[in-house]
Structure formats: structure tokens, C-alpha cells
Amino acid sequence: MRLVLDPYADMILADGITLLCNDLQLVLSWHMKAATMCEYSKEEFIGGLLSLGQVLGSLLDLCFGNRVDSLEKLHERIPYMRSELKDEQKFREIYLFAFGWAKEKGQKSLALDTAIGMWQLLFAEKQWPLIDHWCQFLQARHNKAISRDTWAQLLEFVRTVDPQLSNYDAEGAWPYLIDEFVEYLYENGIVQRG
Amino acid sequence: MNDRKVIELEEGWEFMERGITKLKRILEGLPEPPFNSEDYMMLYTTIYNMCTQKPPHDYSQQLYDNYKQAFVDYINSTVLPSLREKHDEFMLRELVKRWSNHKVMVRWLSRFFHYLDRYFIARRSLPSLNEVGLTCFRDLVYQEISGKAKDAVIALIDEEREVAQIDRALLKNVLDIYVEIGMGQMDYYEKDFEAHMLDDTAAYYSRKASSWILEDSCPEYMLKANSQKLSLRSEYMMNCRNSEECLKKEKDRVSHYLHSSSEQKLLEKVQNELLLVYENQLLEKENSGCRALLKDDKVEDLSRMYRLYSKVTKGLEPIGSIFKQHITDEGTALVQQAEDAAISKVFVRKVIELHDKFMAYVTDCFNSHTIFHKALKEAFEVFLNKGVAGSSSAELLATFCDNILKKGGSERLSDEAIEDSLEKVVKLLAYVSDKDLFAEFYRKKLSRRLLFDKSANDDHERSILTKLKQQCGGQFTSKMEGMVTDLTLARENQSNFEEYLGLNPDANPGLDLTVTVLTTGFWPSYKTSDLNLPSEMVRCVEVFKQFYQTKTKHRKLTWVYSLGSCNINGKFGSKTIELVVGTYQAAALMLFNTSDRLSYSEIASQLNLADEDLVRVLQSLSCAKYKILLKEPSTRTVSSTDTLSFNSSFTDRMRRIRIPLPPVDERKKVVEDVDKDRRYAIDASIVRIMKSRKVLGYQQLITECVEQLSRMFKPDFKAIKKRIEDLITRDYIERDKENPQLFRYLA
Incomplete structure (x- = not known):
């Protein structure tokens, strides 16, 4: 997919080329229900095509060389695809989908580097002020793969706990890693204890 | 009866008044003959007649009114004036007298007028004569005087509080008025x-x-x-x-x-x-x-x-909390003192003394009240769960037991004192949350007592296990009991082995061999190594294997050489000395039967022993008290570049010497083992709970898990959380999609 889009990146968007490619790729993949990053089976591809209709139609044209016409059509659809990331419910689906999509086949957890990349990508669209601290914390303290549960609960955390942590409940069922993160934020004075 | 002469009101009342005046004079103590029955009959009959005349000559109502008026008149003319002129105690005396007179007056007058009670009052549901009489006193006298009387009484009570003598009978009588005037109500x-x-x-x-x-x-x-x-x-x-x-x-x-x-x-x-x-x-x-x-x-x-x-x-609660604080402080002080090694040795003894002392307070001073039992318990729980000098109470309690139970331990006690001490240690264990840590240390020390024949008394070993079982349950002691039983079986097994050797002359191990067969699960985990045994010992192992196969086919024997001990003869220049060493040490020494000098690496490769073990072995043989081997260079520690040779000039005044291996610090391993066991225990507990509940909230799951495990240890909620997440990853449970606080069991 990257291969397809890369040559035209400058035309599509001036800022954040890779970023755009990645998140579009993710959104597309979600539409196509691709099980693993960068691998599309025929069924997945056709299924995605049906679901995405016009967009994929134009992409398909792109893949098969009919570049100039379809590129315009794709260009028209890009704002729509980006807006899907802004929609709360769709974002959630894409976010949860992203875990399975990004992890290595046969692994239960997501490698830390991949996870951090995905988070940076996803939370670039949906603003989360603590994203950089989260990634730094993971590299400094955790250095292990991320479980599906932790992945899913982080979104819950981002959605429900405000960045001042005023409504964070230390007695709650947050995954251990998130508890540690909160502790890290306090310890390093990033957030003041309420 | 119709011809009876009608008695007019005035005439009849005049007669009655004469009787009433006579009664008043008697009450006032004036000279007056007492009422005789004829007087009484006359008065009663007059009332009877006046009440039974045909209307308009039935004077019941007027008589009832006059009855009351008689009291009112008397009170107003005589009683009140006499009370008003008196004060304090004198007034109280007068009041008592007047009240008792009044009661007499009511009694007599109500007899005279008794016929009213029987028909007129009963028919009209009016207050009885007695009641009317008492009410008069209440309304006229009591209402006016009771305030003053109350003040006087209280003044007297206060006087008495200040140690004065007062007329208690008087107060009793006055207060009776307050009671009686209520006519049954207080x-x-x-x-x-x-x-x-x-x-x-x-x-x-x-x-x-x-x-x-x-x-x-x-x-x-x-x-x-x-x-x-x-x-x-x-x-x-x-x-x-x-x-x-x-x-x-x-x-x-x-x-x-x-x-x-x-x-x-x-x-x-x-x-x-x-x-x-x-x-x-x-x-x-x-x-x-x-x-x-x-x-x-x-x-x-x-x-x-x-x-x-x-x-x-709620008066005892503050005392209970001070009591608790005091014990906590004393205990914490002990914990701090234990940083000093000398005190650390007697720490448990001191804690036992502390417990005895405060338990005596609870039973003797505080009547065994639950508040104080609880305070004592909570205080001990506080300081016994703190770290003690880089160790823990759990370890120190286990060491204390070891010192009592092993041969030549530091505690020399009579049988009764031993039993008593064991009893008390077990009691203290109740306050320690890390019971699993105690169990692990205890097993380590028990294994050493049993395997190296250091246990002083089998009865005491079994007695403490009984006590532990009573307090902590059968699961807690099952492994320990298994160890003790294993040893008995091993002795039997050994005699069977010897019998077998007697019957099979072919199977000759070549030296005296004693094998202790243990059940893996009961004992602490031991490191096994692929030590290259000297050929003499290889034969022993083979012979025993053959014997063991005659007994059982399906059991696998794992040899733990690190626990073995050998007696070997060292032929030194001046004399032969019997050396009591471990199997590793013996294997190392045997190498010098064929070579005089060997480098560290030669020894290492011939023995196939890990560096860590080999260093300890060579250290014990070349750098400690008995230098059986000479080391070049002659430094105090062994390094991999050293060369060793047999010291043929070694001698000692004893004919038999024991060469111990330097002890390894087991604490770390024990703590690690316990930690690992805890992870399994938490996993098992969560799965058990979820299997029965299917869906459960996070808080409840934590609570039930802590509850289930509290008999063995107090799990940290963070540890439980980690295990929950691990079980999610392993698909034993899942988090509810809508409510992250809820978990589901996955069958």
C-alpha cells in the first residue's frame, strides 16, 4: 500500500507524509479487515473493496496503473477517510482493530516498538496530551511487549481520565502498567498529586 | 322503709362536720377520744341515708363536693400556713408529717363517705374518694411546695457529697412523696x-x-x-x-x-x-x-x-487504642534493636516475652475483654510484619525453631520448656502474614536437620508439626510431615538395601553406602548437577539402582550429590586421617589419587562442576582451616588460574576431621521460590473464584482472592492485578467489553 501511495505523497498532503500514509493505511485496512499489517489476502481485499466502494475502486485503479484518473477520485476521498479517525466510535473500532493488525502473526502481544509507533500515529489525530510521556515511560520502565488488554484499556484511560488525573481511581481495575504510568507522572512532577 | 324521716342537707352535713372536726383535732394532736365503732357507724349511716333518699332529697352530688371541700378547707387553713413558715430541712420534716397526716385523713374520710364510692361514683365514673383526697394534696400542697422541697433535698445531697452526715431517712420520706403523688406513674x-x-x-x-x-x-x-x-x-x-x-x-x-x-x-x-x-x-x-x-x-x-x-x-476504646499503640511501640523498638546482630539472635525470645507480658495484662487487668485481645493482635501484626535486620519475622521464627530442635542448638531447655517455646512460636506465627515464607524457611531448616541427622528429638519435631497443623491447617504442614515420614521410610529402605546386598554377593558397591530416598514434592528444590563421580561411586550408584528397580519400576531416581557426605581416608605423610567431606569435595580429592598437581581448569573439566560450586569446594579444601590441598599462588580466595596439589605434609592431632563447605546464603532463593509459588497460588485462586462466579467485579475478585489466600500470605493487590492480566492473556478470563471493571470466566 505504501508503495502505491508514496510516489504521490507530496500531492496528497504537504505535512506528515509518512503519518498520513500510515493512518490511511490503517483506516483502509480496517475497512478491509486485514488481519495483519501489510498483508492482504484476496478475500480481505475484495471484502474491503466492497465495503469501501468508491475509495477502493479508485485505489484499485491505482494499483493497476490507471493512475491519473483515479488519483483525483482518491484525493477527493481522503478528507473523508481522515474524518473517520475523528469519529469517536469509528476511532474506537479502528484503535482496537489496530492491535491485531499491527502485531506479528502468532504472537499474543504487540512488540513495544510497534505499539509505540501505532500509538503515536493514532493519537496524532485524536489529541492526547500525555502521549509523549506515555511513550517515554514505556521505553524507560517497561521495555516489554504490550498485551491486548493493556492496549484496549489505554484507550479507555485516554477517553475517561482527564489529563490532570483528577478522576483517576487508584483502586480501579486499570492494568498494572497504567497504574505504574500514573505513579510515574506523579513521581516526575508531570502531574501534581490532587 | 318509706316512713323513714328525710334528712335535709344542712342537718346531715352539720353532723358530718362534727366528725370531720374530731378527725382534724386528732391529726393536730389535740386531746380527743379516738373514734369508736359507734361513731363510725353513725357517720357512715348518715351518708348512706342521705344518698338513698328519693329525689329531690338525694344529696349524693352535694356530699361528694363537700367531701372534697373538707380537704381544701383543711389544707388552706392549716397545712399550707404551717409549711410556709418553715424552711429547708424543717420544712421537709413538716412536709413529711403533713403528707402522712393527709393520707390518714383520706383513709378515714373515705371510709365515712364510702357509700358514695359504691354507687354514685361508680355509676358516674367519677374519681374515687381516695383519688380526690390525694389530688387535693397534689394540687394545693405539692404544686406549691415541691420546688422548694426539691431545692432543699438537692442541697442536702450536695452536703452529703462533701462528707457531711445527713438525715437519710428524711430524704427517703420526702422522695417517697414525689413517687406516691404520681399514683402509680413516675x-x-x-x-x-x-x-x-x-x-x-x-x-x-x-x-x-x-x-x-x-x-x-x-x-x-x-x-x-x-x-x-x-x-x-x-x-x-x-x-x-x-x-x-x-x-x-x-x-x-x-x-x-x-x-x-x-x-x-x-x-x-x-x-x-x-x-x-x-x-x-x-x-x-x-x-x-x-x-x-x-x-x-x-x-x-x-x-x-x-x-x-x-x-x-465506648469508654474502653480509647484505652484499647493506647494499649495497642504502646505494644506497637515496644515491638517496633525491638525490631529496631534487632539491627544489632547480638539482639537479633534473641529477637524471637524477646517477642515471646513481650507477648506473655501483655497477654497477662489482657487477662488480668482487662478481664480478657475483646477490645484488648484485638488491640494486642493488631499491635503484633504491625511490628511482626516489618522487615527485621534485612530479614523477616518469618525467617527469624523458623530459625528460632531450628535452634530449639537441632542438636547442640543455642537454646538449652528442658522438655517442658521446649514444648512451651514451640507453642508460643506457633502462636506468634498467627500474627505473621507471610506464613508461606515461614513454611519455606522451616522446610529448608527441617531438611537440614533430617538429612544431616541434626534433629535432637523426633517427638518434638512431630509435636510442633501438630501445633502448626492445628493453627494453619493440614495443607500447611503436609509437606513437612511428608519429609519426616520420608526419613522413616528411608531408614527402612536402607536396611532392605543392606539385606539385598547380603543376599546378592555380586552386587557389591565396594564401600559402605547409605542412600536416603526422598519424595521430590515434599522437599525443598535442590540443584542437581552432572557431576562426574569417581568410578568407585559410580559403581555404588549402579548397585543401588539395580536394588531400587527390584522394588519399584516406575520411579525415577534423581541423585542430589550436593547433599551427600563421604568419609574418606587421607594418607598423609605422618598419619592417616579420616576426612568427613561432601560428595563434591570427595570427588575433587579423589582426582589427586592419580595426579599430584592439577590446574583449576583441569579439575573443572574432570568434575564437570559449575564454577560457583567448584570455587566453594576448592576454597574449603585449600583456604580454610584444613589445607588438604596446596594452592598456588597461596592467596585467600580461589581463582580460575590457580593450580592445586595434594598436601602430603598435612596433619592434625585428631584422627577424624570434618571439613565443612562454606554456607550459601539461601535467603534469596527461598524468597524467590516463595514468590514463584505465590504467583501460582494467586492464579489458582483467581481461576477457582472465577470458575464458580463466572462474572465478577474487580473489587470483589480482589477481596475474595485476598480472603482465600490470607491463611498463607497477604497478597499485594498489585500482584493480583498482574496475575489477572496474565490470565487475560492466557484466555482464562476476559474483561467485559462494556464495563472494564468486570471480568468473565472463559470455560
Whole structure:
């Protein structure tokens, strides 16, 4: 997919080329229900095509060389695809989908580097002020793969706990890693204890 | 009967009045012959006749009115004036006299007018004659005088509180009026007297208490709350006994003249003013408060404190919390002192003494009240779960047991003292949350006692296991019991082996071999190594294997050479000495039968032993007390570049010497093992809970898990959380999609 889009990146968007490619790729993949990053089976591809209709139609044209016409059509659809990331419910689906999509086949957890990349990508669209601290914390303290549960609960955390942590409940069922993160934020004075 | 002459009202009443006047004169004590039965008959008959005449000559109503008027007249003309001119105690005496006269008057007059009661009053449901008579006194006399009388009574009570002698009978009589005037109800007594008396009591003791609390030490104060003979007692003891004495006196007061229903209320007032209001101030007094009493072992004062406050609602709780704090402080001090190695050795003994001492307080001073049992328990739980000098109470308790149970341990005790000590250690264990850590240390030490024949007494070994089993359950001791049993079986097995050797001359191990066969699960985990045994020992192993196969086919024997011990003869230049060494050491020494000099690496490769073990072995043989091997260079530690040679000039005055291996610090491994076991235990517990509940909230899951595991250890909620997440990853449970606080069991 990257291969397809890369040559035209400058035309599509001036800022954040890779970023755009990645998140579009993710959104597309979600539409196509691709099980693993960068691998599309025929069924997945056709299924995605049906679901995405016009967009994929134009992409398909792109893949098969009919570049100039379809590129315009794709260009028209890009704002729509980006807006899907802004929609709360769709974002959630894409976010949860992203875990399975990004992890290595046969692994239960997501490698830390991949996870951090995905988070940076996803939370670039949906603003989360603590994203950089989260990634730094993971590299400094955790250095292990991320479980599906932790992945899913982080979104819950981002959605429900405000960045001042005023409504964070230390007695709650947050995954251990998130508890540690909160502790890290306090310890390093990033957030003041309420 | 119709011809009876009608008696007119005036005429009849005139006759009645003569009788009433005679009665009044008798009451006033004037000379008057007493009523005889004829007088009485005449008066009664007159009333009867006047009430049974045909209308309009039935004078019942008028007579009923006149009856009442007779009292009113008498009270107004005689009773009230005589009361009004008297005051205080004299007024009270007059009141008592007047009340008793009045009752006499009511009794007589109601007899004269009795016929009214029978028909007129009954038919019209009017107040009875007796009631009318008493009501008159209440409305006219009591209403006017009771306030004054109440003041006089209270003044007398206060006088008595200040040690004056008063006429208690008089007070009793006066207070009876308050009761009787209620005609069966206590309202008048309670409202017109008791409430005021209680207020006054509160005020009185509040004044007393506020001056005592400033002047006195706590025991003095409690003494005062008890009695008022301040000056007679030694300063120190006064306060405690005072509080008690005051209460006793007030109780006495009730029995002598107050109505019995006042007792509880009165005592509550006094307790409240003397004890509750000042409780914290009293208990916290710096040099004489509860803490000081505990510190100075003032058993008598503490008992008094308990007696006083046990009667006050919630009075014991502050004492309980001071008691708890005091024990916690003493225990924590012990923990701190244990940083010093010398004290660390006697730490457990000291804790036992502490426990004995405060348990005696609980039973002797505090009447075994649950508040104090709880305080004692909680205090011990606090300091026994702190780290002690880089170790833990769990380990120290296990070491203490080891010292008692092993041969030549540091504790030399009689059988009874041993039993007693074991009993107490087990009791202390109840306060320790890390029971699994104790168990692991205990097993480690037990294994050493059993395998190296260090156990002093089999009965004591079994006795402590029984005690532990009683307290912590069968699961707790099953492995330990298995170990003890294993050893008995191993002895049997050994004699079977020897029999087998006797019957099979072909199977000759070539040397005396004793094998202890153990059940893997019961014993601590031991490191096994692929040590290259000397050929002599290889034959032994083979022979034993053959024997063991005759007994059982399906069991796998794993040889733990690190636990073995060998007696070998060292042929030194001057004499032969028997060396008692471990199997590793023996294997290393045997290498020198074929070579005089060997480098470290040659030894390592021939023995196939890990560096860590080999260094310890060579260290014990070349750098310790007995230098069987000479090391080049002759430094104090072994390094991989060293070369060793047999020291043929070694000698010793003994014919047999034991060469121990330097001890390894087992603590880390024990803690790691326990940690690992805990992870399994938490996993198992979560799965058990979820299997039965299917869906459960996070908090409940944590609570149930802690509850299930508390018999063995107190799991940290973070640890449980980690295990929950691990079980999610392993698909045992899942988090509910909508509610992240909810977990589901996945079958």
C-alpha cells in the first residue's frame, strides 16, 4: 500500500507524509479487515473493496496503473477517510482493530516498538496530551511487549481520565502498567498529586 | 322503709362536720377520744341515708363536693400556713408529717363517705374518694411546695457529697412523696425531682473534675472519681481510686434514699462527667496517663482504669487504642534493636516475652475483654510484619525453631520448656502474614536437620508439626510431615538395601553406602548437577539402582550429590586421617589419587562442576582451616588460574576431621521460590473464584482472592492485578467489553 501511495505523497498532503500514509493505511485496512499489517489476502481485499466502494475502486485503479484518473477520485476521498479517525466510535473500532493488525502473526502481544509507533500515529489525530510521556515511560520502565488488554484499556484511560488525573481511581481495575504510568507522572512532577 | 324521716342537707352535713372536726383535732394532736365503732357507724349511716333518699332529697352530688371541700378547707387553713413558715430541712420534716397526716385523713374520710364510692361514683365514673383526697394534696400542697422541697433535698445531697452526715431517712420520706403523688406513674418524681438532681450532679462533678484534672495525676484522678477521702491516700494512687469511690458512693445514695430507677441515670451522669468528658485528657496525662501506667507496669491502676471505663459506653476504646499503640511501640523498638546482630539472635525470645507480658495484662487487668485481645493482635501484626535486620519475622521464627530442635542448638531447655517455646512460636506465627515464607524457611531448616541427622528429638519435631497443623491447617504442614515420614521410610529402605546386598554377593558397591530416598514434592528444590563421580561411586550408584528397580519400576531416581557426605581416608605423610567431606569435595580429592598437581581448569573439566560450586569446594579444601590441598599462588580466595596439589605434609592431632563447605546464603532463593509459588497460588485462586462466579467485579475478585489466600500470605493487590492480566492473556478470563471493571470466566 505504501508503495502505491508514496510516489504521490507530496500531492496528497504537504505535512506528515509518512503519518498520513500510515493512518490511511490503517483506516483502509480496517475497512478491509486485514488481519495483519501489510498483508492482504484476496478475500480481505475484495471484502474491503466492497465495503469501501468508491475509495477502493479508485485505489484499485491505482494499483493497476490507471493512475491519473483515479488519483483525483482518491484525493477527493481522503478528507473523508481522515474524518473517520475523528469519529469517536469509528476511532474506537479502528484503535482496537489496530492491535491485531499491527502485531506479528502468532504472537499474543504487540512488540513495544510497534505499539509505540501505532500509538503515536493514532493519537496524532485524536489529541492526547500525555502521549509523549506515555511513550517515554514505556521505553524507560517497561521495555516489554504490550498485551491486548493493556492496549484496549489505554484507550479507555485516554477517553475517561482527564489529563490532570483528577478522576483517576487508584483502586480501579486499570492494568498494572497504567497504574505504574500514573505513579510515574506523579513521581516526575508531570502531574501534581490532587 | 318509706316512713323513714328525710334528712335535709344542712342537718346531715352539720353532723358530718362534727366528725370531720374530731378527725382534724386528732391529726393536730389535740386531746380527743379516738373514734369508736359507734361513731363510725353513725357517720357512715348518715351518708348512706342521705344518698338513698328519693329525689329531690338525694344529696349524693352535694356530699361528694363537700367531701372534697373538707380537704381544701383543711389544707388552706392549716397545712399550707404551717409549711410556709418553715424552711429547708424543717420544712421537709413538716412536709413529711403533713403528707402522712393527709393520707390518714383520706383513709378515714373515705371510709365515712364510702357509700358514695359504691354507687354514685361508680355509676358516674367519677374519681374515687381516695383519688380526690390525694389530688387535693397534689394540687394545693405539692404544686406549691415541691420546688422548694426539691431545692432543699438537692442541697442536702450536695452536703452529703462533701462528707457531711445527713438525715437519710428524711430524704427517703420526702422522695417517697414525689413517687406516691404520681399514683402509680413516675412522671412527678422524674420531672420535678430527678431531672434537677441529675443536672445538679453533672454540674457538681463537672466542677470537681475540672479542678482534679488540673491538679492530679491520672491514678489520683481515678481514685477521686471513686472516693473523696483525698488526703488519706498516698498522692499517687488517689485519683484512680477516687473515681471508683465516687461511683460507689453514688450507688450507695441510690440504695438509701433515691428511687431505684435513678441508679443507672445517676451513675451515667457521674461517669460521664468524671470519666468520659476528661477521658482523653486523663489517659494522655504525660507522666501518669494510661501510657505511663503501662510503662511502669502499674497493674492495679490499670485494673481500676478498666473497671471504671468498662461501665462507660465506648469508654474502653480509647484505652484499647493506647494499649495497642504502646505494644506497637515496644515491638517496633525491638525490631529496631534487632539491627544489632547480638539482639537479633534473641529477637524471637524477646517477642515471646513481650507477648506473655501483655497477654497477662489482657487477662488480668482487662478481664480478657475483646477490645484488648484485638488491640494486642493488631499491635503484633504491625511490628511482626516489618522487615527485621534485612530479614523477616518469618525467617527469624523458623530459625528460632531450628535452634530449639537441632542438636547442640543455642537454646538449652528442658522438655517442658521446649514444648512451651514451640507453642508460643506457633502462636506468634498467627500474627505473621507471610506464613508461606515461614513454611519455606522451616522446610529448608527441617531438611537440614533430617538429612544431616541434626534433629535432637523426633517427638518434638512431630509435636510442633501438630501445633502448626492445628493453627494453619493440614495443607500447611503436609509437606513437612511428608519429609519426616520420608526419613522413616528411608531408614527402612536402607536396611532392605543392606539385606539385598547380603543376599546378592555380586552386587557389591565396594564401600559402605547409605542412600536416603526422598519424595521430590515434599522437599525443598535442590540443584542437581552432572557431576562426574569417581568410578568407585559410580559403581555404588549402579548397585543401588539395580536394588531400587527390584522394588519399584516406575520411579525415577534423581541423585542430589550436593547433599551427600563421604568419609574418606587421607594418607598423609605422618598419619592417616579420616576426612568427613561432601560428595563434591570427595570427588575433587579423589582426582589427586592419580595426579599430584592439577590446574583449576583441569579439575573443572574432570568434575564437570559449575564454577560457583567448584570455587566453594576448592576454597574449603585449600583456604580454610584444613589445607588438604596446596594452592598456588597461596592467596585467600580461589581463582580460575590457580593450580592445586595434594598436601602430603598435612596433619592434625585428631584422627577424624570434618571439613565443612562454606554456607550459601539461601535467603534469596527461598524468597524467590516463595514468590514463584505465590504467583501460582494467586492464579489458582483467581481461576477457582472465577470458575464458580463466572462474572465478577474487580473489587470483589480482589477481596475474595485476598480472603482465600490470607491463611498463607497477604497478597499485594498489585500482584493480583498482574496475575489477572496474565490470565487475560492466557484466555482464562476476559474483561467485559462494556464495563472494564468486570471480568468473565472463559470455560
